[in-house]
Amino acid sequence: MKIVDVTSFYSRNGGGIRTYLESKSRALIALGCEVHRVVPGARTGSRRAADGAMEHTVAGPELPLDRNYRCFGDLREVQRALYRIGPDVVEVGSHYVLPWVIRKLAPAGVRVVGFWHSNVPDTFVAPLARRFLGPAAPAAERGSWRVVRAMHARYDATLCASRVVEQRLRERAVPRVVRVGLGVDLERFGLRPGVGARGQLCYVGRLSMDKEATLLLEAAPRLRAAGLTLRVAGDGPGAAAFRQARDLEYLGAISSERVRELLWSSEQCLVPGRYETFSLAAAEALACGTPVVCPRGGAAAELACGAGAGEPFAAGQVDELVAAALRIHALPDAALRERAVAARRFAERELSWTSVARRLLAAYGGERVARREEAVA
Template identity: 35%
Template structure:
């Protein structure tokens, strides 16, 4: 099977889509698949990830709102690249323009639309929920619903990585929905990575003793992640007991996040940790992961925390909420800093109970299931 991923959200600067695409490039050939990722970039480039795995960039303009990202702007160039690659199945990871161009290319080739983004939750609901009921917001954004419904009818499968997103898409009339939860890096995350000495150092860097609670937040510094809300909630919860927070992330909202932190010595923003074993050790050595984003399509950081035995504090909406299932964490009312503060307090009073099972699906398991489904779709064509 030759799978071509038309990956509009890929950027070498990081993020969940980059992590996912590169995991696919590493794992896919082991599962009998040839993987090509087609991404927009400054220039044409071919990057080999090993036998049967390539990343190819097509010259494209950068996004005006975030120069770390590009967008496909040339339909003939994209379709010509597909002609040269001759895929058995094309996967698209954007709900915008490029999947329409792919849908227009060779109807005899199997196609899947992977919803790595949820614009309704990230933007429409985030902006309108304080003012309007969801039904009114859906009517206001009816053109998007019409667009995604029309797209889904032209694709063999629309892949969602969480029950929450799959359910909302189905309720909105989107066709061919299939839920395929993602997973974590195999052999990287484990409760055994907990290091008391590392925990003590992280707390000392925050000016706190070992008896304090150590919270961690992981993710892009973007509006939908609600980091200022998380910071406010942690500060409120810390009035009752000593708590520290480290945030690992980068992005265009850095100034806003730094302003929310201010001069608080017990909250620090640090660069993302690219060294996976070190990141896994930092995560496992924390007492809880706090998350503010109700627009997650899966919630990778929360899944990695769960695999590390670390309790998760996540919104009650979105993909991250599912990582609290089975006692692995707690949920709070989305977008409510006081509800988050109260939830953190309650978890701290319990001593941040940990799970020592680390039971989370791996990415290999995810790709085994997903590729099995893709082979069925190819056979159907």
């Protein structure tokens, strides 16, 4: 099967979606697929990426609010790339222009699916509408979901990574939702040898509104007063506030190898955002055996509490976040080790990229494509 990913959510400095695309490529290539991706870049061109996929960049400008990301410039270059490749399936990862465009640009008969990486209506529209629109806020939120339904109606399937998200999309009448899950690099993120440095906490991820990272700024003084140290790794629109914060250690953007070392050396990992659609940070922490503090009822809690290594708190409540961190800190080493072993077993059972790739192929319509190829032969 020949698969093309098209997305503008592709950071030059890593990030969850880039990790997903690269990890997925390795797993699909190992299963005999040919994988391409079309993403914005500083210039138009093609190259063989380290993960084995062919990466086709289309020149486009940097986004003003986050210069790690770009948007596509000339969409005709996207069309040219798709016709050169001749895919069986196109997976779209950014949904507010591309669904209309890809349906027009892709060759006839190509199956087009979308992956729900970000919950824009709940994460951005609803909070901003409540803040600025008053009584008109519910109408704005309903309108944003109407846009989502219109966009995703153009897909043959909308893929998602968690039961929480699957339920939310079905509640909002998004058509043809398929949960495929996501994975973690189980070799890179191995089980740590101990329980981490007691009192050392970490956060790994984008410093942005959708991650609710500002909750960490509120929590940091209270954690420090309780004898805990918070280390923050990541970049994004909110980075300046973290650089200036006195009650935490800001590490900036770090490599995946350093992420592993940070998770190994931390007593626990904090995931403050209630709107996570999967939470790669939680998955990597679980693979390392590091307990996770996360909002109750979200995708991160689905992972961490399902693994027996989560400590939930009420979303958005800094007092509860601090209390959850203190509960983990109070556990003896033996209890932490039990959680670590349970978390690792869960990751090995549920978060293998090979398993994810097989579910993706089923969602892509692998059997249908195979039959079509046999008919052509």
